[in-house]
Amino acid sequence: MHRTGELYGQFETLEQQKETATLGMWIFLVTEVLFFGGLFLTYTINRHYYFTAFGVGGNMLDLTMGTANTFVLIASSFTMAMSVWTAQTSRKNLLPIFLMLTLILGGVFLGIKYVEYKQKYDHHLIPGPSFDITYRINHPARGDNPKELAAERQEIGEALRTEDPENPQGALVALNAHTQLYFSLYFAMTGLHALHMVVGAGLLIWLFTESLKGRFSTSYYTPVETVGLYWHFVDIVWIYLFALLYLINRHLG
């Protein structure tokens, strides 16, 4: 279909085109809810089956980095909202700045996530043959905080006593397997979320280059708005992931 200005040929008016694009994005987000929904259900059911092991797993995550990332994403949601507003009000000089800020914050999130994944790798918490929840307490690295290690040792010890006080060896095998299930879900959920962030970053780069050409204004800002919807959705998924993965049954200190 041919395009006249910003109006694609299948539409009669720009208003109809905008309504269509927005509805399309909302429906896409509904499919995303169902997509993540399958994972959230799998997580919830297993959390119910293996409450102790999932608690041990949750306490092995780095709360500082998780919290920092939550703030980074909330900040990026703010800059995204500002991008939509600057586009709506034709502030053509500000729009690229807010888009770039959003992109940078998304990059910071992925950077922190990378550091976290690397840490899990060093602690032998990647699911697979070498997965070992006792690796870190048995092989402390130089920079490790001894208080943290003691807390982790106590956490695992308590979990073993809860699971099977008669047979600590068997309890450890089971706890290790079920914590591995926790980390399988952790990587599947956060990995899929990170993939969505990467897609969002690609969309932001596109918006950024188009905004430099001054394409978006009060009369046409649909792409900024729909990418904004997507970006906020991905942020909201993280808020849920953060609460479910990091905060349940958390032992502070």
Next chain:
Amino acid sequence: MSEGLVLPVAKQPHEHYLNATYGIRSWLLTTDHKRIALLYLASVTFFFFIGGFFATLIRIHLLTPAGALVSPETYNKLFTMHGVAMIFFFLIPSIPAVLGNFLIPLMIGAKDLAFPKLNLLSWYIYLVGGAFVLYSFSTGGLDTGWTFYTPLSSIYSNSAVTPAVLGIFINGFSSILTGLNFVVTIHTMRAPGMTWFRLPLFVWAHYATSLIMILGTPVLAITLLLVGLERMLHLGFFNPALGGDPILFQHLFWFYSHPAVYIMVLPAMGVVSEIIPALARKPIFGYSFIAGSSIAIAVIGFLVWAHHMFVTGESTYAALAFSFLSYLVAIPSAVKVFNWTSTLYKGAISWDTPMIYALGFIGLFLIGGLTGLFLACLGIVIHVHDTYFVVAHFHYIMVGGAVMGYVGGLHFWWPKITGKMYPEAISRLAAIILFVGFNLTFFPQFILGYLGMPRRYHSYPPEFQVLNVLSTAGASILALGYLLPMAYLIWSMRYGEAAGPNPWPATGLEWQTDSPPPTENFHVTPVVTWEPYDFKSRPDLGLAAGAQPLAPAHGDD
């Protein structure tokens, strides 16, 4: 076409969507929904023949009690690959992606779907998914059953499961994007005057289908992704040895795969709802009930999935609830059947080929639907679970229902798609051959199942041979019933008579434009001022000439 009908001399328009541009690029990069529909037509036909090839081998193998053709391991692969090719790559895209794609913009008076590029992307995604699955078929095959139950699929199977689940995962996005495109199009692209309750019932059926595609497919996608990850990386989501829950897989799988049955049959119901009023020359009986029952089927269809798991040891209370809800689906399904029948009553029925398919659909869907009630009954299902009774039941729905609807719809709209009529006599014969062949293939399987022959077995006791031979004989007739339309429809593209804009004549907007339609569908944007299927107020159809008596309207129309 009915004799004695006075029609203007039909001729092809000079320029239409087929000859607007030429060359391979103009097809592979097209964003015209009509051309994309034809791309889908070619590709789903390809997968239909792949699935049909495996079906042929299955039926030949089962000619003798010990199995005539292949090893037990190969037999497992045959029925698995038959199911995967037919369900994911033929039945699910068949009517929506071919007829729906072609017709929805025409029926609502739009120039195209809401997102034409996304529509083309859906087709490419389908091809990529299909390539993965063909890779799986040709490098070790697939032997898990189309249901991919864990831990067989994630650990024990030695066949090429990973590329297959990835292929179906990818293909899922084709389905999701098609559904999304349809819903948005129906919401925002309707012509002036085309209110919701003036929409053709075909469009209502596709709206309901699209809801299932949008809400169900993502769940299957994530589930199969987890199976793929489990298999590649030895994770334990559904592996009991690692603490995972295989029953959870079954819940997630059927949460999509039961509603998927309605993705197959709802569009076929839409086709039948168009054919019957057009060829009985009568307004459809109970328009709003048929429209509403499509939505009801889509909604209730999401609440019945665990009836596939009655023998997995689920709680009695869950089983009772799911049994009850499964019975409930029968109500909107029966509403449709009663309304079609009432439309036929005192109608001026013409025995054109699409009508034969539509009547065939009603009969076969009735048998498929009623045997579904047997299976929803908690007592009987324990006896017939995993037997040929189940195989026969779902083939009556999927082949007797969905495929009859698809082939009937292809005939009904063939004049619109190609501008040419198919040959009438041979096509009626083919429709009857298809009906007879189908019943001979699958009716014996009801008896086999009731007598206790389990599905998916490569051998059987000698006393079941007669029924199996009958079924195989039926399958050869059925094959003829598919090859004939394929041959004469292709023939008619070159040699068929010019059809004219409205050969039936029917009331829908798609019949108001040229056959084949121009690229932008309508020369001027249509304005709808009439109610759906209203023959009486439409002198433009040529019926008022008095050549064809109009039957009196009934009921709430």
